[in-house]
Amino acid sequence: MKKLPMWLQMVISMALAVIVGLIFVAANIDEGNWLYSFFAFISNVFIRLINMLVVPLVVTSLIVGVAGLKDPLKLGSIGWKTIVYFISTTFCAALIGLILVNIFHPGNGFTIPSDIKAPDSNKLTSLSDTFLNMIPTNPIQALTQTSILQIIFFSIFIGIAMVFLGEKAKPAYNFFEACFEIMMKITAWIMALAPYGVFALIVKTIADNGTTVFAPLAKYMFVILLGLFLHLCIVYFSLIKTLGKMNPITFMRGVFPAWLIAFSTASSNATLPVSLRSVENNLGVSNRVSSFVLPLGATVNMDGTALYEGVAALFIAQAYGIHLSIGAQIIILLTASLAAIGAAGIPGAGLITMVLVLNAVNLPVEGIGLILAVDRLLDMFRTSINVLGDCTGSVVVARREGEIEEGTEQIA
Structure with missing residues (x-):
């Protein structure tokens, strides 16, 4: 395995994991079996190793990235371009989801179960509190x-203050830069274990969910997956080609490790170390851009979540036979975009913010119970789109700022 490139190791691990997972389902291997417990342990160890890096990597990469800009005008330029990108793509994702759900009507004819449980709405905070x-x-x-x-x-x-202090902050900059390099070295060690961690994660996911539970919600899942695919092809690939001046195939090949970790962990935060490594080493994005765009994107740029929440809200309305006007759907569009920005980069966070979207148009909150069975699988797909969106943003901003190494493949 060590002689194979990392992306091929991961593909092989993923394919084998699907086979083993199906064997687990056929043999009824569940939580009470020692074999299941072994895979659960390996997957938990892998996730913990990645999560171990998140805080120190975010702190050091952001401080070094912002302070490394040196010019305050450069800092402002990267900042506003990043924010405009995040807001625009999130809005586009929610819009694509609403268009598709109005075309396919996945909730029509759905049989609502009797024992529906919804997430605790007390966990929600208002939009103003989120910013505060x-x-x-x-x-x-x-x-x-x-x-x-x-x-x-x-x-x-801290980074901005170091920019304005200039040479006076040089010792502090050297310290954080050394810490950042240490964290990147640890990241490389942990990534060597990625094929095994991905294998264990996917086996556990298939063993947990099985196959029959997805049949009643196949149309709902199809709409979300189609929406995520269209968002990738229409929005991200267009931005990569036009503003990023990069071949989409080159882009996908470069960020494949980050996509696979995002898919298997369903966590933007946990994928952050891999995302940083992928865009810098494989796509030539400068650390000054990636260390600003990616940590911020892992928290506020949730395109896949915005699309999912818009589709899920209309799906629930259709399942209950509730007709929503164009005005109500516009409210869902805006609320889903804002709620996605406030969603944490952890597995299942979209279910909590979903309550905010449903309350905005007076839909029954207990309708969330209709989608709980397939949420974990869809969370993996939407998180992978979230991470691809962050990586796309880093390429676009870096290209506009002239912060991509010469020699990175461009298109005319």
Whole structure:
């Protein structure tokens, strides 16, 4: 395996995992079996190793990335381009989802189960509170509690201060740069274990969900998967070709490791170390751009989640026989976009923010129970699109800023 390229190792691991997972389902191997417990243990170890890197990598990469810009005008240029990109692509994703769900009507004829449970709505915060909570009252506490938005906010401020201090902050910059290089070295070690971690994760996922549970929701799943595919091809590939000046095939080949980790972990945050490594080493994006765009994108750029929440809201309305006007669907479009921005980059976060979308148009919150059975599988797909969106943004912003190494494949 070591002689094969990493992407091929991962493909082989993924294919074998599907076969083994189906064998688990056929043999009824579940949580009570020692073999299942072994794969669960391996997958948990792999996820913990990746999560171990998130906070120190976010802090060091953001500080080094922002401080490395040196010119305050450059910092502002990258910042506004990144924000415009995030908002625009998130809105496009939600719009694609609503168009498809109105074409296919996946909720028509659905039989609603009797014992529906919804997520705890007390876990939700208002939009204003979400922005207020970005500002840490105690940065140390934010680090220990892994409050990613607060960590990003504080790290960016440190980097900005170092930009304005110039040479006076040079010792601090050298320290954080050394820490960043250490974290990237640890990332390389952990990524050598990726084929085995991916294998265990996918086997466990298939063993948990089986195959028969997806049949009643096949149309709903089809609409979401089609929407994610169209968003990738229409939005991301167009941006890669026109603004990023890069061949989409080159792009996908370069970010494949990040896509596969995102798919298997369903966590944008857990994929961040791999995303940074992929766009810098494989696509030539400078660390100054990637260390700003990717950590921010892992928290606020959730295109796949926005598309999913729009489709799910209309699916629930159709399942209950509730007709939504164009005005109500526009509210869903806007709310899904904003809710996706506030969703955490962890597995299942979209279910919590889904309550916000349903409440915006007075849809029954208990309808979330209709989609719980297939949410974990769809979470893997939408998270992989979230991560591809972050990587696309880093390429686009880097190309517009002239921050991609010469020799990276371009198109006319």
